[in-house]
Structures are given as C-alpha cells and as structure tokens.
Amino acid sequence: MSDPAALSRCQPLVTKGLVKLATTTTNDLDRLPRYDVPEDASPLDLLIEAREDEDR
Secondary structure (H helix, E strand, O other), X not given: OOOHHXXXXXXXXXXXXXXXXXXXXXXXXXXOOOOOOOOOOOHHHHHHHHOOOOOO
C-alpha cells in the first residue's frame, strides 16, 4: 500500500489487530494465479460474466 492517505485510514485497524498488512515482493509473483484470456476479449467482461450467477 503506497498511498499515504490509504495507509493512514488503515492504521487504526492495524493498531487494533483487525487488519494485518502483508509484505510482498516480486518473488511472490509466481504464487499469483494466471488466467489465459483470448486477445480479443476483455478480462473485465469475462470476470463480470463469470460472476453473473453469484448472489450478492
């Protein structure tokens, strides 16, 4: 979280132990999921379509 304003909003939650901030590095990139998306498709549209049936 590089935004100082966002960090200041989170600080009370971190102090209370309600939120734990994790340190991540480029070494963690291998653990992120990867998805094959056709070049002519919008990843956002695919996500919205996949979640259409979910109850919110």
